[in-house]
Amino acid sequence: MKNFKSHFKFNKQERSGIFFLLVIIFGLQLIYMLFKNEMVYTSEASFGLDTEVQKLLDSIREQSKVEESPKIYPFNPNFITDYKGYTLGLSNEEIDRLHVFRSENRWVNSTKEFQQVTLISDSLLKILAPYFNFPEWKNRTKIIEKERKQKSVLTVVRYKDLNQANSEELKLIYGIGDKLSARIVKFRNRLGGFMVNEQLYDVYGLQEEVVLRILEEFRVKEQPIIKRININTATREEMEQLIYINQNLAIQIVNYRDSVGIIQSFNELLKIEDFPADKIDRIELYLSL
Numbered sequence: 001m002k003n004f005k006s007h008f009k010f011n012k013q014e015r016s017g018i019f020f021l022l023v024i025i026f027g028l029q030l031i032y033m034l035f036k037n038e039m040v041y042t043s044e045a046s047f048g049l050d051t052e053v054q055k056l057l058d059s060i061r062e063q064s065k066v067e068e069s070p071k072i073y074p075f076n077p078n079f080i081t082d083y084k085g086y087t088l089g090l091s092n093e094e095i096d097r098l099h100v101f102r103s104e105n106r107w108v109n110s111t112k113e114f115q116q117v118t119l120i121s122d123s124l125l126k127i128l129a130p131y132f133n134f135p136e137w138k139n140r141t142k143i144i145e146k147e148r149k150q151k152s153v154l155t156v157v158r159y160k161d162l163n164q165a166n167s168e169e170l171k172l173i174y175g176i177g178d179k180l181s182a183r184i185v186k187f188r189n190r191l192g193g194f195m196v197n198e199q200l201y202d203v204y205g206l207q208e209e210v211v212l213r214i215l216e217e218f219r220v221k222e223q224p225i226i227k228r229i230n231i232n233t234a235t236r237e238e239m240e241q242l243i244y245i246n247q248n249l250a251i252q253i254v255n256y257r258d259s260v261g262i263i264q265s266f267n268e269l270l271k272i273e274d275f276p277a278d279k280i281d282r283i284e285l286y287l288s289l
Contacts, residue, residue: 072088072128072131073131074131074132074133075131075132075133076132076133076134076277076278077098077108077114077128077132077134078102078107078108078134079267079270079277079280080095080098081267081270081271082095085098088128089124089127089128090118090120090124093119094118094119094120095118097117097118097119098114098117098118099267101117102267107281108134109134110134111125111129111132114132159217159218159219159221160217160218160219160221161218161219161220161221161222162188162194162197162200162214162218162219162220162221163188163193163194163220163221163222163224165218166185167181167182167185168181170184170185170214173210173213173214173217174210174213175207175209175210175213176210176214179205180203180205180206180210183203183204183205183206184200184203184206187199187202187203187204187243190243191224191243192224192226193223193224193226194220194223194224195220195223195224195226195282195285196220196282196285197215197219197220198282199282200214200215202243202244202279202282226285226286228286228287228288229241229242229286229287229288230287230288230289231253231257231263231266231287231288231289232257232262232263232289235254236250236251236254237250239253239254242283242286242287244276244279244282244283244286245283249272249274249275249276252272252273252274252275253269253272256268256269256271256272263289264289265289266280266283266284266287266289267280269283
């Protein structure tokens with residue numbers, strides 16, 4: 001027993017050494033605990049930061065998709081090019097059906113008619129229809145025809161020739177005075193005669209309701225004989241002779257022609273910036289390829 005007790009007797013120096021050893025162990029344990037807690041906090045903070053960054057990146061991606069998606073502006077569906085049709089989601093067959101229809105000098109005048117011609121799906125039509133912008137003069141003409149049909153079938157309407165009307169006859173129409181009657185005659189003379197009734201809408205200052213009154217009495221009964229200008233050989237000066245083509249537009253047409261070599265169809269003109277697409281059907285009346 002005496003020998004056993006002797007193992008637990010320490011002198012002063014040994015006790016001091018044991019004390020410092022315990023202090024060192026306790027200190028190391030404390031440092032370990034603090035380091036471990038710091039790692040946990042840093043991990044949690046890093047996880048939270050990564051979540052916020054990911055949300056921000058997702059938001060940027062969604063915004064980028066919205067900005068990169070093609071914007072649709074109001075357009076006349078009669079003048080859809082291959083590229084335009086592709087961006088709108090039309091198939092090649094649907095675009096070709098429209099081009100064949102237009103090559104016969106026919107026009108799409110309603111959303112329903114557009115679907116009948118192209119055979120696009122109801123879902124795609126629902127997306128595109130709000131952006132269709134049909135020429136106003138075509139809609140006005142449809143209104144006139146509708147009003148005509150509503151009249152008694154026994155009523156025989158005898159129109160006078162719009163190309164033969166003089167100023168005095170035109171002034172009999174309510175809303176037309178000396179200035180407007182002279183302006184109509186002057187515009188007709190510059191054209192060489194009205195080719196279609198709708199050209200009345202191109203007379204400056206002539207309001208819609210007045211045009212409708214004129215067409216109650218006058219229509220183009222005989223088209224004038226005109227010499228068409230070959231768009232592939234005409235000079236800028238020759239193009240400027242057309243009332244619908246000003247100097248700037250004539251220059252752009254010539255520049256475009258020079259860049260492509262030869263213009264194959266009138267629809268190519270729609271590629272020219274600021275080309276009056278709503279008047280291309282009337283411009284075609286005075287041009288040839």
